Amino acid sequence: MPAAPRVAWYNNPKLRGTAYQLAILAALLWFGYLFALNAKANLEAQKIASGFGFLDHTAGFGINQTLIDYHEADTYGRVFLVGLLNTLLVSGLGILFATILGFVIGIARLSPNWLVARLAGGYVELIRNLPLLFQILFWYLAVLSTLPGPRQSLSLFGQIFLSNRGVVLPRPVPGENFLYVACAFALGALGAFALAFWARRRQACTGQPFALLWPSAALIVGLPLAIFFLAGAPLALDQPRLQGFNFVGGLRLIPEFAALLIALVTYTAAFIAEIVRAGILAVPRGQTEAAAALGLRRGRILRFIVLPQALRVIIPPLTNQYLNLTKNSSLAVAIGYPDLVAVFAGTTLNQTGQAIEIIAITMAVYLAISLATSLLMNWYNARIRLVER
Amino acid sequence: MKRGTAIGGAILLIGLWADAASAQTLKTVKDRGALLCGVSQGLPGFSNPDDKGNWTGLDVDFCRAIAAAIFNDPSKVKFTPLSAKDRFTSLQSSAIDVLSRNSTWTSSRDTSLGLNFAAVTYYDGQGLMVRKTAKLNSALELNGASICAQTGTTSELNLADYFRANNMKYDVTAFATADETVKAYEAGRCDAFTTDVSQLYSEKLKLANANDHVILPEIISKEPLGPVVRHGDDQWFDIVKWVHFAMVNAEELGVSSKTVDASLKSNQPEIRRLVGVEGAYGEQLGLTKDWVVRIVKHVGNYGEVFERNVGSGSKLGISRGLNRLWTKGGIQYAPPIR
Numbered sequence: 001m002p003a004a005p006r007v008a009w010y011n012n013p014k015l016r017g018t019a020y021q022l023a024i025l026a027a028l029l030w031f032g033y034l035f036a037l038n039a040k041a042n043l044e045a046q047k048i049a050s051g052f053g054f055l056d057h058t059a060g061f062g063i064n065q066t067l068i069d070y071h072e073a074d075t076y077g078r079v080f081l082v083g084l085l086n087t088l089l090v091s092g093l094g095i096l097f098a099t100i101l102g103f104v105i106g107i108a109r110l111s112p113n114w115l116v117a118r119l120a121g122g123y124v125e126l127i128r129n130l131p132l133l134f135q136i137l138f139w140y141l142a143v144l145s146t147l148p149g150p151r152q153s154l155s156l157f158g159q160i161f162l163s164n165r166g167v168v169l170p171r172p173v174p175g176e177n178f179l180y181v182a183c184a185f186a187l188g189a190l191g192a193f194a195l196a197f198w199a200r201r202r203q204a205c206t207g208q209p210f211a212l213l214w215p216s217a218a219l220i221v222g223l224p225l226a227i228f229f230l231a232g233a234p235l236a237l238d239q240p241r242l243q244g245f246n247f248v249g250g251l252r253l254i255p256e257f258a259a260l261l262i263a264l265v266t267y268t269a270a271f272i273a274e275i276v277r278a279g280i281l282a283v284p285r286g287q288t289e290a291a292a293a294l295g296l297r298r299g300r301i302l303r304f305i306v307l308p309q310a311l312r313v314i315i316p317p318l319t320n321q322y323l324n325l326t327k328n329s330s331l332a333v334a335i336g337y338p339d340l341v342a343v344f345a346g347t348t349l350n351q352t353g354q355a356i357e358i359i360a361i362t363m364a365v366y367l368a369i370s371l372a373t374s375l376l377m378n379w380y381n382a383r384i385r386l387v388e389r
Numbered sequence: 390m391k392r393g394t395a396i397g398g399a400i401l402l403i404g405l406w407a408d409a410a411s412a413q414t415l416k417t418v419k420d421r422g423a424l425l426c427g428v429s430q431g432l433p434g435f436s437n438p439d440d441k442g443n444w445t446g447l448d449v450d451f452c453r454a455i456a457a458a459i460f461n462d463p464s465k466v467k468f469t470p471l472s473a474k475d476r477f478t479s480l481q482s483s484a485i486d487v488l489s490r491n492s493t494w495t496s497s498r499d500t501s502l503g504l505n506f507a508a509v510t511y512y513d514g515q516g517l518m519v520r521k522t523a524k525l526n527s528a529l530e531l532n533g534a535s536i537c538a539q540t541g542t543t544s545e546l547n548l549a550d551y552f553r554a555n556n557m558k559y560d561v562t563a564f565a566t567a568d569e570t571v572k573a574y575e576a577g578r579c580d581a582f583t584t585d586v587s588q589l590y591s592e593k594l595k596l597a598n599a600n601d602h603v604i605l606p607e608i609i610s611k612e613p614l615g616p617v618v619r620h621g622d623d624q625w626f627d628i629v630k631w632v633h634f635a636m637v638n639a640e641e642l643g644v645s646s647k648t649v650d651a652s653l654k655s656n657q658p659e660i661r662r663l664v665g666v667e668g669a670y671g672e673q674l675g676l677t678k679d680w681v682v683r684i685v686k687h688v689g690n691y692g693e694v695f696e697r698n699v700g701s702g703s704k705l706g707i708s709r710g711l712n713r714l715w716t717k718g719g720i721q722y723a724p725p726i727r
Contacts, residue, residue, distance in 0.1 A: 047620045048481060048503035061545040062552075064535075064560040072549040144576045164577050165535060245534040245580050246560070255578070256562065333540070336564040336573065342540065346474055347563065350541025353502035355478050 039356060054352045055080070061347060063338045065254050076348050083340035084365060090257065090339060091326040091369070094264040098325060099318075101265060102272025107302065109277050120273065127270035133331055135267055140259035140335040147255070150246055161240060161247060164255060168240040171251040175234030184227040188219040195219070256337035260329065268325045275317045279310035311384055319377040323370045330366075340365060414486055414618070414625035415459070415675050423465045426452035427485035430470040430566060433591045434699040434707075435491050444468045447698040448489035450688050451510055451616060455487065455632050457687040458680045472566050474541045477502050480617060487629055488617040491585065493543045498617075505626050508633035509615040511699075512711040512720060514608035515547050516586040518593065521603050523580060528607040532557040537570045537579035539563065544584045547610035571595065581605075585612045590705045628674050635681045637723035638663055639690035641714055646689045649682055662726055670726050681726075691721065 009015060043050040055077040062072055067085040070078060109120040127135070144164050148154065153163030161168045192215075199210035228235070240250025283306050291301040333342035345362045349355055418424050428436035428448055436446040453463035471479055471490060480488045481503055491513075492498075494506040517536070519525050528551070538545045540563035552559045562579060564570040571592050574582040584592070586608065593599050616633070618626050639645070642660050644652045652660050661667040665678035672678065688694060695712060696702045713719025 043503075045621070046481065046503040047500070049501035060549055061563075062549050062559070062561045064562055072553055141572075141576070144573070144578055149577050244532060248533065254562075333565050334569070336537075336540075336562045336569070338563070342563070342565075346565065347540045347545065350474050350477065351497070351546070353477055353481070353498070355481075 043356070049352065049354055050357065051354075052357055054348075054354055054357070057352070059348070059351075061351075063343055065257060065338055076344075076352070079348055080340070080344050080361070083338060083343040086338055086343075087326075087329055087332075087340040088369070090260055090264070090329050090332070090337070094261055094268065094325050094329065095322050097261070097265045098268040098272055098321070101269035102321075103276050105269060106273035106276025107280070109273060110280060124270045124273050127266055128274075132263065132267050132328055133334060136260060136263040136331055136335060139263045140256065143255050143259050143262075150242060153242075159237075159239065161242075165246055166252050166254040167258070168247045169251045169253075170240065171238040171249070173236040173238050175236060177231035177234040180231055181224050181228045181234070185220070185224040188221075188223040191219045191223075192216040254337070256332070256335050259335060260332050260337050264325055264328060267328075268321050271321050271324075272318060275314055275321065276310070278317075279312075279314035280306055282313045283309045308384070312381075312386065315377060315381040315384070319374050319381075322373050322377065326369055326373065327366060414622045415628060418459060418486055422460075423467050424452060424456045424459065424487070425469065425485045426455075426466050427469050427471045427476055427479055427488040427490055428452070429490050430472055430568070432491065432567065432588060433594055434587065434703060434705045435591065436468070436470075436489070438468075438470075445698065447511060447694060448491060448616075450694045450698060451489050451633070452487065454636060454684045454688040454694075455629060457683045458628070458632055458635075458676050461677075461683050461687075463687040473539050474565060477504065477617075480504060480619060483619070486618075486625075491588065491614045492617055493585075494613045494615055495543060503620045504617050505620055507616045507618055507626060507629040509613040510633055511587065511614040513585045513587050513612040513614050515544055515583060515610040515612055516589055516608055517581045517583045517605045518574075518589050518602050519581045519605060521601055525605065528605045528609065529555060529557070531559065531581060534559055534580040535578065536561050536581045536583055537564065537574045538583050539567050539570050540565055542584070543610070543612065548583050551609040567592065585614070587614075587699060587705075587707060590699075590707055594704055624675055628676065631674055631726075632684060633691075634723035635663070635684055635726065636689075636691040636694065637714070637721050638726055639681060639685050640692040641716065641723070644681075644685055644690060645693055646685055646687075649685045653682070659725075668727070 040050060056075050058073055059076050059079045060072055063070055063079070063082055065086060066082045067089060068078075068082060070082050105120045105123060108116050109124065111117045111120075147162060147164040150161075150163045150165050153161040153168075155161045159170050195215055196212055199212055203209055238249045238251075240247040240252075242248075280302075287305050287309065288301055291305045296305070329339055330341040332339040333346050336342070340362060345358055349358045352358070426449075428444065428446070431437050432446070434446055436444060436448045438444050449466075449468065452466050452468070456466045457463040459465075469479065469485055471485075471488075476488055476490050476492065477498070479485050487507075488504075489510075491511070492506075493513075494509065498504060499506055517528050517531070519531075525531070531552075536548060536559055538548055538561055545561065545563055548559070548561060562573065564573060567584070567588070570582065570584075573579060575596060582589070582592070586604065589604050593602060593604070596602060616629055618629050639649075642652075642657075642663060644660060644663060649664070653664055653666065655661060655664075655666075658667065662670065664682050665671055665680065669678065671680040674680065677683070689697070692709075692714075695709065699705045699707045700709065709717075709719060711719050712721055715722040
C-alpha cells in the first residue's frame with residue numbers, strides 16, 4: 001500500500017483546527033482582559049472605590065443569625081463568611097427535607113389508595129404553580145401573625161418556647177468528658193457502616209439476609225449513650241429565660257429561617273415529587289408484575305426492585321432541583337433572613353458602593369456551590385448507572 | 390432579592406461601556422426635555438405617589454425646582470422609585486440625573502461611591518419608634534430588644550453604634566424595603582423600629598393604629614439629608630447646589646410664590662440680584678436670568694415647600710426645628726447670590 005501523501009504542515013487539518021481553536025481562546029481571554037481593564041478605568045475616572053481592600057474594613061452593623069462568632073466591629077470579610085454559612089445552612093437542610101418530602105409525595109401520588117393519591121396530586125398542582133416569592137412571604141406573614149409575642153409565648157414542658165421571635169430551645173453545653181461520647185458516636189457510626197457492608201457481602205455470597213436495624217441502632221445510639229452515662233452525663237442544658245424583651249440563653253431559630261426553610265422545602269418537594277413519579281413510571285411494568293408473582297409485598301417491590309432502577313432516571317433532574325433550591329435561597333432578602341445575598345450583596349454593597357466586586361464574588365460563590373453539588377450528584381449517578389458491555 | 394443581582398449585572402455591563410464622567414449632564418437633560426429624578430418608593434412628606442400617580446413631597450418639590458429652573462416647567466420630571474439598596478448604583482450608572490431620596494450625607498458616601506452631596510435640604514436625626522404598651526420612656530431601656538431596620542442604610546450602622554456605646558444587647562432584623570420593615574414591626578416581630586425621625590413620622594401615618602405607637606425622645610445620630618449627583622460634572626453640581634440655596638435665600642429675603650411678581654419691581658439690591666434684574670448670576674450657572682423667579686413661582690421658597698410637605702400644612706406636622714433659617718435660630722444658611 002502506498003504511503004499517505006505528504007502534506008505541508010500548514011495544510012494539515014488537525015493542526016489547523018488546533019490553531020484556530022487556540023486563536024479563538026486567546027481572543028476570548030484578551031476580550032475578557034479588556035473588559036476588566038475598561039471597567040477599572042471607568043471606576044477610577046468616576047472616583048468610585050475599586051479593588052478588594054474593602055474586605056478588611058469594619059462592617060459596623062449587626063446580624064441576627066450567625067453560626068460563627070460575629071461582632072459589629074468585625075470586617076466585611078467576616079460578614080461574607082457569616083452570610084455564606086447561613087446560605088449553606090438553609091440550602092443543606094432544604095435539600096435534605098425537600099428530598100424526603102418529595103419522595104414521600106411522589107410515591108404517595110402513585111398509591112392505589114384514591115384519597116392519598118388525589119391529595120398528593122392536589123398538593124403538587126397547587127404548590128408548583130405559585131411563585132416562590134409569594135410562598136415565602138405567605139409562610140413568613142402566616143407564621144408571624146399567628147404566633148404570640150414573647151411574653152405570651154407557647155411553651156412545651158417549660159423548656160421550649162414558641163413566639164413570633166422564633167423557637168427557643170435549651171442549648172446543650174458539652175462538659176469535659178463529652179469528647180468520649182462524640183468518639184463513641186463516631187466509632188458506632190463506622191461500626192454500623194462496616195456491619196452493613198459485611199451483611200451485604202454475606203448476602204451476595206450465601207443468600208442469607210441479615211436484620212440490620214437493631215444492631216445498627218445499638219451501635220449508633222446505644223454505644224454513645226452507654227459511654228454518656230459512664231462518663232457521668234457530661235451535658236449541661238442552657239435554659240432560656242424570659243428577660244425584659246426577649247429570651248436570654250438557649251438556642252434560637254429565627255422565624256425568618258423557619259419561614260424560608262418551610263417555603264423552600266414545600267416548593268421544591270412538589271417538583272421532586274413529579275420527578276420521582278416519572279422515574280418510578282419509567283420502570284417497565286413487567287418488573288413489578290414479576291416481583292408480585294414472586295410474592296413480594298408492595299413496599300418491598302418498591303424498595304428492592306423499582307426504586308433502584310428508577311433512581312437512574314431520577315438523579316439528573318433531581319440535581320437540577322437541588323441547584324434551584326440553592327439559588328432560590330437568595331430570596332431570603334425579601335423577609336430579612338441574613339443569607340449571603342442579603343448581608344453581602346445587599347448591605348455591604350450599599351455601604352461600600354463596590355457593586356462589581358461584590359456581585360462578582362457572590363456569583364462566583366453560587367457557581368462554586370452549584371458545581372460542587374452537581375459534581376457530587378454526577379459521581380453518584382455514575383455509581384448507580386447500568387453497566388453495559 | 391434577585392433584583393439586586395439583576396441590577397449588579399446591569400452595572401457590570403454599563404460600567405464597561407460608560408464614558409468617563411463628563412460635564413454633560415445639563416446638556417443631556419436639556420436635549421432629553423425632562424429631568425430624571427430618583428426618589429423613594431413611597432414616603433409621605435418626602436416622595437409619595439397618590440393613587441393617580443402624581444408625586445408630592447419635599448424631595449419631589451426639589452426636583453421640580455430644578456426642572457422649573459431649566460425648563461420653566463416643573464412638570465418636566467420623570468420620577469424613578471428606588472429602594473435604599475439600589476439608589477446609589479442607579480445614580481452611578483447614569484440611570485438618573487439627581488438622587489433626591491432623603492439620603493444621609495456621610496464621608497464614605499461622598500468619597501468611595503463617586504458621588505457628591507449637593508446640599509442639605511433637611512437636617513434630621515435617627516430615632517426609634519416603640520409601642521405605647523411597652524411603657525418605655527427612653528431608648529436606654531431597650532436592652533435586649535429586637536429592632537427592625539432597613540438594610541443598607543445608615544440606620545443599621547447607627548443602631549449598632551448606639552447599642553455598642555451604651556453596652557446594650559439587641560438583635561436586628563433588616564429588610565429590603567421600608568414597607569416590609571414597618572409590616573414586620575406592626576406584626577410584632579420587633580419591639581422597635583428605627584430610621585430617621587422624619588421617616589418615623591411619615592411611616593406612623595401608614596400604620597393601622599398610629600396612636601398605639603410613640604417615638605422615643607432620643608436622637609441617636611446626625612442625619613443631614615440632601616440631593617446627590619455624580620462626580621466629575623462641576624456645572625451640574627453647582628446648579629443642584631444653588632437651586633437649594635436660591636430657595637433658602639428667597640425665604641430669607643421674603644420672596645415667596647405670592648410675592649415674587651411684586652419683587653421684580655423691588656428696589657432692594659439683594660432682591661434685585663436674586664430675581665435676576667441685576668447681574669448675570671443665572672447665566673453663570675448655565676441657566677437663564679430669571680432662574681430664581683422660575684423656581685419660586687412654580688414651586689415656592691424653602692419655607693413654603695417645607696410647610697406644604699412636612700410642616701403645618703401637611704399631615705406630618707413636623708416643626709421646623711433645626712431647619713429654620715439661621716436668622717430664626719436654625720441652621721439653614723445659604724451663601725449670598727452675588
